Amino acid sequence: MRRTVEPELMDDEEQARAYASADFSASDTAFVEAFQARFGAALAASDAPIADLGCGPGNIALRLAHALPQRRIVAVDGAEAMLALGRERARTEGRDNVDFVRATLPSDALPPAHFGAIVSNSLLHHLHDPSVLWRTVAHIGRPGAPVYVGDLRRPPTPEAARAIVARYAGDAPPLLQEDYLASLHAAFEPAEVASQLAAAGLGGLAVEAVADRYLLVVGRLPG
Numbered sequence: 001m002r003r004t005v006e007p008e009l010m011d012d013e014e015q016a017r018a019y020a021s022a023d024f025s026a027s028d029t030a031f032v033e034a035f036q037a038r039f040g041a042a043l044a045a046s047d048a049p050i051a052d053l054g055c056g057p058g059n060i061a062l063r064l065a066h067a068l069p070q071r072r073i074v075a076v077d078g079a080e081a082m083l084a085l086g087r088e089r090a091r092t093e094g095r096d097n098v099d100f101v102r103a104t105l106p107s108d109a110l111p112p113a114h115f116g117a118i119v120s121n122s123l124l125h126h127l128h129d130p131s132v133l134w135r136t137v138a139h140i141g142r143p144g145a146p147v148y149v150g151d152l153r154r155p156p157t158p159e160a161a162r163a164i165v166a167r168y169a170g171d172a173p174p175l176l177q178e179d180y181l182a183s184l185h186a187a188f189e190p191a192e193v194a195s196q197l198a199a200a201g202l203g204g205l206a207v208e209a210v211a212d213r214y215l216l217v218v219g220r221l222p223g
């Protein structure tokens, strides 16, 4: 099936609230635990801030802030509706090591060679031009910084996409189901992501297909 893009920013308040109230806790917790398991030694050896690109309402950023209380987490999104929810959650949870920063990628607001690790979950499929993410990663990360990027992967047919929505979000509100289907249509195949990485000079990062609907880009920046 061919890729169909969806809007980049999720800056509608109702959409942001629906996303924030959905329960992604199992996959979000697994994401953070797997990132730590993969890069525990590297994370312990650095005190540089960690960037979460396309942070939404902070599902990943706040878990990271909790898991790594000595580290500064810079959570970046272009949608103020999402950032407001993230800041409110940080206040409620008492997390003072996470900053929610508004920036729409590509952006000059993020300092070059600054971050000791970069994570991103479910941003890539939103980008009309995916090279924006890889250029940003290469630009803002320190040499050798761990990179951990998760996303959906595009199913082979519209029927397969609908089946995934029915299986994993059949009980979700209609707005979330529509968003999910649109996201599956906007996602990339692993081979496409491998080409994107090679074009960005990040061919050393590995692309892995995970379970029936995810992909993972993992590795370290050239150093």
Ligand SMILES: C[S@@+](CC[C@H](N)C(=O)[O-])C[C@H]1O[C@@H](n2cnc3c(N)ncnc32)[C@H](O)[C@@H]1O
Residues within 6 Å of the ligand: 008, 009, 010, 011, 053, 054, 055, 056, 057, 058, 059, 060, 076, 077, 078, 079, 082, 103, 104, 105, 106, 120, 121, 122, 123, 126, 127
């Ligand atoms: C599906 S949400 C993922 C949120 C979060 N990472 C998570 O795992 O729950 C994608 C987020 O990427 C943001 N986004 C999309 N395009 C962006 C861009 N060009 N620059 C910054 N943020 C962007 C959207 O506003 C949205 O909050």
